[in-house]
Amino acid sequence: xxxxxxxxxxxxxxxxxxxxxxxxxxxxxxxxxxxxxxxxxxxxxxxxxxxxxxxxxxxxxxxxxxxxxxxxxxxxxxxxxxxxxxxxxxxxxxxxxxxxxxxxxxxxxxxxxxxxxxxxxxxxxxxxxxxxxxxxxxxxxxxxxxxxxxxxxxxxxxxxxxxxxxxxxxxxxxxxxxxxxxxxxxxxxxxxxxxxxxxxxxxxxxxxxxxxxxxxxxxxxxxxxxxxxxxxxxxxxxxxxxxxxxxxxxxxxxxxxxxxxxxxxxxxxxxxxxx
Numbered sequence: 001x002x003x004x005x006x007x008x009x010x011x012x013x014x015x016x017x018x019x020x021x022x023x024x025x026x027x028x029x030x031x032x033x034x035x036x037x038x039x040x041x042x043x044x045x046x047x048x049x050x051x052x053x054x055x056x057x058x059x060x061x062x063x064x065x066x067x068x069x070x071x072x073x074x075x076x077x078x079x080x081x082x083x084x085x086x087x088x089x090x091x092x093x094x095x096x097x098x099x100x101x102x103x104x105x106x107x108x109x110x111x112x113x114x115x116x117x118x119x120x121x122x123x124x125x126x127x128x129x130x131x132x133x134x135x136x137x138x139x140x141x142x143x144x145x146x147x148x149x150x151x152x153x154x155x156x157x158x159x160x161x162x163x164x165x166x167x168x169x170x171x172x173x174x175x176x177x178x179x180x181x182x183x184x185x186x187x188x189x190x191x192x193x194x195x196x197x198x199x200x201x202x203x204x205x206x207x208x209x210x211x212x213x214x215x216x217x218x219x220x221x222x223x224x225x226x227x228x229x230x231x232x233x234x235x236x237x238x239x240x241x242x243x244x245x246x247x248x249x250x251x252x253x254x255x256x257x258x259x260x261x262x263x264x265x266x267x268x269x270x271x272x273x274x275x
């Protein structure tokens with residue numbers, strides 16, 4: 001498989017986590033489960049194949065996605081199609097990273113996959129057409145994507161963004177961080193801070209913290225390492241271990257024990273084959 005990642009420019013690095021292009025992907029399955037990872041993705045298909053999302057229980061198709069689409073923050077797992085000899089180009093935004101490029105509140109994108117044209121207009125269709133013509137030149141593709149983002153950006157370092165960045169830094173340093181001290185330094189009430197965080201990130205701080213913590217725990221479970229469940233429950237605002245297991249199941253569809261049986265030997269943490 002051809003897989004190339006891009007080193008993000010200094011201008012975009014505070015907002016974009018990664019940009020990558022892959023082709024000749026040959027999966028051994030046709031449906032896979034995607035678990036929440038706290039990122040928003042702008043995805044371009046470059047192979048002419050339409051993608052599907054599926055009902056998580058019946059695995060019947062419920063939607064078709066063409067050309068380019070944006071996958072918002074998901075609080076629960078989703079089921080998507082996987083295709084042989086596929087080619088895609090992906091922009092992965094950092095938490096709060098998409099906000100300077102959109103007029104819409106980020107929270108409106110939660111738990112949705114939205115046609116990119118509905119959000120960015122004709123320019124994103126033009127970008128996709130340009131990418132299709134450049135699939136043998138990764139660096140030119142990356143340059144086109146960066147220029148697209150720069151053209152549509154409305155980047156400003158205002159007080160609300162600075163607050164959100166401080167809150168995110170606290171969470172990413174310690175997923176169980178208490179945020180009152182951060183908020184108080186900006187002279188916002190807790191209610192105001194939650195509203196601002198949701199506008200920039202999409203989720204409220206507590207929901208985002210749980211996703212971060214889940215993504216810390218998942219690799220430990222896959223590595224079969226010992227986990228102090230009582231500490232996890234206390235840190236992540238769970239009432240008890242059964243409450244944690246219920247939310248773990250909402251994130252990935254399995255209890256920790258079931259997950260180990262089904263996917264304990266799989267080598268990725270956010271995509272798992274279902275067939």
